[in-house]
Amino acid sequence: MTNLIAMTAAEASTLALREEFALDENVWALGEDIGRGGVFGQYAGLQDEFGPQRVVDTPISEAAILGVAVGAAMVGSRPVVEMRFSDFALCAMDEMINQAAKARYMFGGQSKVPIVVREPTGLWRSAAAQHSQSLEAWYAHMPGLIVVCPSTPADIRGLLKASIRADDPVVFMEPKGQWQRTGEVDLDDQEPYELGKAAGRREGDDVTIVSWSTQVHVALEAAERLAEQSIESDVIDLRTIFPWDKDSVSQSVRRTGRLLVVHEAVAVGGFGGEIASWISEHEFHHLKGPVARLGAPRIPVGYAPNLEDQIRVTAENIVDRVIRMINEGEEETQV
Amino acid sequence: MNAAQPGPDGLIDGYLTMLRIREFELAAIRAHGEKLVHGTLHPYIGQEAIATGMCAHLRQDDLMLSTHRGHGHCIAKGAPLAPMMSELFGRENGLCGGKGGSMHVADFSVGMLGANGVVGANIVLAAGAAHEVKRRGEDRVVVCFFGDGAVNRGPFLEGLNWAQVFDLPVIFVCEDNQHSASTRTSTMTGGEGGGARARSIGLTTIDVDGNSLPDMLAAGKEAVSIVRSGQGPVFIHARTFRVTGHTATDLAQWRDTEEVERHAAADPLPLLRARILSEGHREDELLAEERRVRTDVQLAYDKALASALPPATRAFEDVQVTGNPQIGAF
Numbered sequence: 055m056t057n058l059i060a061m062t063a064a065e066a067s068t069l070a071l072r073e074e075f076a077l078d079e080n081v082w083a084l085g086e087d088i089g090r091g092g093v094f095g096q097y098a099g100l101q102d103e104f105g106p107q108r109v110v111d112t113p114i115s116e117a118a119i120l121g122v123a124v125g126a127a128m129v130g131s132r133p134v135v136e137m138r139f140s141d142f143a144l145c146a147m148d149e150m151i152n153q154a155a156k157a158r159y160m161f162g163g164q165s166k167v168p169i170v171v172r173e174p175t176g177l178w179r180s181a182a183a184q185h186s187q188s189l190e191a192w193y194a195h196m197p198g199l200i201v202v203c204p205s206t207p208a209d210i211r212g213l214l215k216a217s218i219r220a221d222d223p224v225v226f227m228e229p230k231g232q233w234q235r236t237g238e239v240d241l242d243d244q245e246p247y248e249l250g251k252a253a254g255r256r257e258g259d260d261v262t263i264v265s266w267s268t269q270v271h272v273a274l275e276a277a278e279r280l281a282e283q284s285i286e287s288d289v290i291d292l293r294t295i296f297p298w299d300k301d302s303v304s305q306s307v308r309r310t311g312r313l314l315v316v317h318e319a320v321a322v323g324g325f326g327g328e329i330a331s332w333i334s335e336h337e338f339h340h341l342k343g344p345v346a347r348l349g350a351p352r353i354p355v356g357y358a359p360n361l362e363d364q365i366r367v368t369a370e371n372i373v374d375r376v377i378r379m380i381n382e383g384e385e386e387t388q389v
Numbered sequence: 390m391n392a393a394q395p396g397p398d399g400l401i402d403g404y405l406t407m408l409r410i411r412e413f414e415l416a417a418i419r420a421h422g423e424k425l426v427h428g429t430l431h432p433y434i435g436q437e438a439i440a441t442g443m444c445a446h447l448r449q450d451d452l453m454l455s456t457h458r459g460h461g462h463c464i465a466k467g468a469p470l471a472p473m474m475s476e477l478f479g480r481e482n483g484l485c486g487g488k489g490g491s492m493h494v495a496d497f498s499v500g501m502l503g504a505n506g507v508v509g510a511n512i513v514l515a516a517g518a519a520h521e522v523k524r525r526g527e528d529r530v531v532v533c534f535f536g537d538g539a540v541n542r543g544p545f546l547e548g549l550n551w552a553q554v555f556d557l558p559v560i561f562v563c564e565d566n567q568h569s570a571s572t573r574t575s576t577m578t579g580g581e582g583g584g585a586r587a588r589s590i591g592l593t594t595i596d597v598d599g600n601s602l603p604d605m606l607a608a609g610k611e612a613v614s615i616v617r618s619g620q621g622p623v624f625i626h627a628r629t630f631r632v633t634g635h636t637a638t639d640l641a642q643w644r645d646t647e648e649v650e651r652h653a654a655a656d657p658l659p660l661l662r663a664r665i666l667s668e669g670h671r672e673d674e675l676l677a678e679e680r681r682v683r684t685d686v687q688l689a690y691d692k693a694l695a696s697a698l699p700p701a702t703r704a705f706e707d708v709q710v711t712g713n714p715q716i717g718a719f
């Protein structure tokens with residue numbers, strides 16, 4: 055049975071929270087201004103429905119918001135932490151990295167920290183250098199953390215539910231530019247999606263394009279254009295950055311022999327590097343040419359729209375890169 | 390285009406600076422509606438007396454750090470309007486070359502060390518600037534503006550304590566507009582707020598009606614004289630009210646309309662104007678001065694509009710000195 059309904063990413067978020075709040079009273083949320091719905095409406099109506107004990111407005115105190123969640127999780131609850139913008143989570147890095155990520159290990163498995171740290175991420179209409187960053191690779195680097203980068207309303211619902219139920223700290227990074235994008239969500243399928251599982255967004259045999267978050271939509275646009283030139287792309291939405299779905303990517307690469315990884319984050323030290331390196335090591339004999347990656351140049355995000363645009367990896371960039379891969383196979387990536 | 394001067398004519402100069410800020414904000418909001426100003430814009434409307442009264446006592450070589458709601462601070466410190474407006478428009482000749490925008494306006498040439506997108510972050514930076522001023526044995530003063538919401542962040546405690554134990558020449562100005570985004574700050578603040586916390590750390594504190602220019606001028610004067618004479622940091626708690634939404638597009642409809650209207654009706658600008666006239670200032674002269682302010686703002690708007698976008702290659706400049714990326718390199 056399916057019961058598909060079109061809804062926005064923000065609505066999918068409230069749906070997931072409503073479902074999980076109803077199932078488990080240990081689930082609650084805390085963050086600045088969430089009682090009035092949150093900056094993007096991703097908590098709309100929840101405080102009215104579940105009360106101020108379950109949807110908790112907080113002072114502007116990021117270190118305390120995250121630290122309180124860690125402490126509460128250690129004594130049995132499952133807090134959903136709203137950081138507003140991923141940039142502000144940087145004010146709570148000790149709580150995130152030294153505390154949440156390490157508690158289970160340091161204490162020999164006595165403790166768990168089942169928190170979801172929501173960090174809306176990425177470019178958002180000239181928000182400039184302190185409100186636009188994509189920092190998922192930082193978290194992927196930290197043992198103890200799960201990192202989720204959903205791209206659709208259905209994934210926000212299914213993966214948020216899974217993140218709430220996970221017994222690890224999860225960094226959950228919704229693309230800021232996509233909150234009002236609509237997509238179909240199956241109301242009858244209340245099962246959480248599996249963390250660490252990629253989604254195939256388009257099938258093709260000529261090249262594998264791996265991406266996540268907003269960039270998936272750009273990759274799909276590029277795939278459409280490539281198809282007009284009879285180049286068929288296998289587009290994989292990684293969805294979870296850590297753990298990442300090596301099997302799906304490997305299987306695709308074995309079929310296509312070519313891999314391009316694309317993300318909005320800075321290319322240098324970006325997670326694309328990890329994927330490229332892993333595939334080169336493990337699937338080398340299936341590759342027809344070097345693995346390629348595209349990401350932002352290593353510059354902060356500028357305010358003027360045309361400066362901001364310098365960050366973006368466009369569909370055109372992807373098309374060009376894929377055509378070069380197919381024609382030449384061996385050109386070097388400039389990073 | 391100068392900032393307000395203290396002295397016998399402080400009120401008129403101050404009024405004109407406040408008007409300059411008000412007209413600039415109205416023009417910026419209009420331009421935001423016209424999609425000429427991008428991103429998020431936090432208006433300073435209704436709080437003009439605070440920046441004006443404080444900065445009237447500063448020299449150009451004194452230093453100032455601002456917030457996300459920073460246009461008023463920038464103007465009061467003496468930044469020129471046209472390059473400011475150009476920055477908001479994201480143009481090449483903007484104060485930051487179009488890289489910063491509203492939330493990062495800065496003019497280091499007049500000691501304005503930047504608006505800041507991270508609430509409370511400027512408090513520790515201000516302590517740092519003051520630390521260096523003192524280390525060099527200079528008599529410069531550092532002023533740090535922030536909102537009532539910022540007193541709940543860790544850097545507030547860390548910055549004030551630092552300033553106190555190192556006895557630094559810094560004035561912390563908490564602009565208590567009673568709101569932080571869509572929250573009544575009082576519901577999220579224990580005890581009596583910033584002033585009480587500052588006192589508990591040992592700072593000299595001044596409580597003032599931030600909507601009254603005469604009161605703000607007096608508070609600013611006292612604070613600067615304490616700090617410049619080396620008697621340590623001062624905390625000013627300036628009471629005001631956020632009559633607008635949090636941003637240019639926020640309607641803040643959750644608020645009690647009666648309360649907002651009452652505060653809007655007590656707009657400091659017309660009240661101050663009436664007072665100036667009642668003290669015998671000629672209205673025709675004042676009207677001429679007001680026209681000049683409005684013309685300046687209109688010129689800034691026109692100039693910004695006529696200015697070019699930065700060349701896209703600028704995105705690759707000023708990242709860092711060593712290891713700056715090549716243009717266009719991924």
Ligand SMILES: Cc1ncc(C[n+]2csc(CCOP(=O)(O)OP(=O)(O)O)c2C)c(N)n1
Binds near residue numbers: 145535537538568574
């Ligand atoms: C560390 C941090 N947390 C959250 C935000 C989002 N934010 C921007 S302005 C604001 C409200 C600030 O309130 P206040 O300090 O009182 O200043 P006001 O806006 O009233 O001038 C918030 C929460 C931020 N910019 N930085």
